[in-house]
Amino acid sequence: MTTPSPAPRLDWAGIDHVLLDMDGTILDLAFDNYFWMELVPQRYSQRRGLSLEAGLAELLPQFRAIEHTLPWYCTDHWSRVTGLNLRQLKEEVRERVTFIGGSLEFLHAVKASGRALWLVTNAHPDSWQVKLEQVQLTPMFDAIISSHDYGAPKEDPRFWQALQSQHPFDPSRALFADDSLPVLRAARDYGIGHVVAMSRPDSRLPPRPMEDFIAAEGLGALLPL
Template identity: 50%
Template sequence: MLDWTHIETVLLDMDGTLLDLNFDNHFWQEFVPQRFADLHQLSLAEAKSQLQPRFRLMEGRLEWYCLDYWSEELKLNMVGLKQELAGLIAVHQHVTEFLDALRGSGRRLLLVTNAHRDSLSLKMEKTCLHQFFDDIISSHDYGMAKEQQGFWQTLQDKHIFEKHSTLLVDDSLSVLHSARVFGIAHLVSISKPDSQAPVRQITEFPAVEDFRALMPGLYPVLGL
């Protein structure tokens, strides 16, 4: 259980943390390969075998998250494809209760995501989670992914916060490792970012399956 008396700023990831990663996993693993296969008259298996190494090469880099980059690389309208699949966008259970409690506690709340602004806008339109945040930051605003140290330094320069009193909740272990190197004191992972996948066994960081585990002690008025 977190000691909320030591936390003043909360940084929350979006995909896999607040939102079900099933949308993104299905999009990149099935939907995009199928459209790529249709475009090039390939089987789905052939399309996946061509795309998977290209995807892996970009993991952890800003390009991996950039819809403009992949639209150019694959000759597909990535924003349009995401809109086609938008019915799969879903908020994880107990997220809104957690965000309500955070707002009520008076802590500063920032959404910090690697998502491209077009994807971010679509997901905020579908979920209306933007109303809970003091600010929303995309790594594309800084030209650096969260996996890079420069992202965290720029974030601190623009949104002044104390490392020792800041909490980051993120499903990406590589992002959490980067934040740890930077010095953010309170780090929590999500063990079930995709509702359709098994719970992950995580040992490097404290991990929760959903946000109920973080709520005790957050907002005494609620009796939590």
């Protein structure tokens, strides 16, 4: 049995803006892992008349080749590659979208505190719109920022520069939570003052080591504000 990590201690008096990733931070990454590693390969293989093993053998190298670039997160790109309508496919299984435990309570607490609450995601609009509609979260955020609007993923310093230009904020007084180490490093390098790593983005899997970042298994561990 895994022992839960101790709750991080944050200086909430020094935080004005709360910037949150979506998949693996607010929402359970189990959906994405199922979608990309099971459902898409299954439908792709059926369409191509291949075995599942052969379909995966075609897709996995293409996934890895552009990992952490903007096309990696783009449903338009993968619809072209696979010949599948990926937004429609997400709609088919949208009932699988669920929260990571404690996420909703955390969001409500941030709103009640009067702090700015922004969704900052690499997800393509086809993805975040379906998911937020499913869990009825869209009105919760003061701003919804997708890296596709800026032409650079969160791993890229240009994303943070564009975010600051369009939505001015004090990075030193911002909290940012994400489950991706390359993204967390980019946020820290930009000067985000409070960076928290989500160590258990998929509820079906054990927590992951998150290097030298403050880590939490879920946003609920950051309460109380």
